Amino acid sequence: MQGLFDFIVTPVESRYNNTKEIGDKKLILNTEIFTHKNVNRNAIVLATPKAIKTKIKVGDEVIIHHNVFRRFNDIRGEEKNSRSYFKEDQYFVDIDQIYLYKQNGKWKSIDDYCFVKPIKSYNIFNTEPEQPLVGILKYTNGSKELDSLRVNDLVGFTPNSEFEFVIDNERLYRVLTKAITIKYEYQGKEKEYNPSWL
Secondary structure, X not given: OOOOOOEEEEEOOOOEOOEEEEOOEEEEOOOOOOOHHHEOOEEEEEEOOOOOOOOOOOOOEEEEOOOOOXXXXXXXXXXXXXXXXXXXXXXXXXXXXXXXXXXXXXXEEOOOEEEEEEEEOOOOOOOOOEEEEEEEEEEOOOOHHHOOOOOXXXXXXXXXXXXXXXXXXXXXXXXXXXXXXXXXXXXOOOOEOOOOOO
16 A cells, blocks of 8 residues: 555554663553653655655664654543554655655755754853754754765754654754754864763
8 A cells, every 4th residue: 555645654663662672671660651852753654655766765763753643631531642653553644744764874964954963062061961953963964055065074053953763772853954054173172962861
């Protein structure tokens, strides 16, 4: 079966990423269904849309919007599936809800997004662990707007343009391509930042 405009996907492992293995034990991090940070964003493509031409193929792993697998409580307090739900472990996903896809072991960004890795703060007066609005470009969509940039370039982006994702145990920000505002030169003090909870 194929959707006309939508992909059909299934979650990698389960709908939620709310457990962490510590040694030989599993720790449950969250028991609430509405917390978006614990919703699984990794999916496998089961079918591509008939009416859309795309580089994404059946079997590719994709990073999707957090509301696809999420469950909600309606106004009566009853638990409901998201509007993307099709049937058991199958969901419809619009092309606008896919941010990255993996082919031949490599992640590729699509449409208007790129992914940036935050760096450790090097400002002694900053109380935050990471340098604000600066990061290392990890995945790009190859758009003309980023022609002068390459993967691993140090870039700056506009405030409130970043959205956090964890991809392959690495914390990254999804940033709109047009929100990348500057390319910095490395000064030798920049180090990637990964929080201890990963």
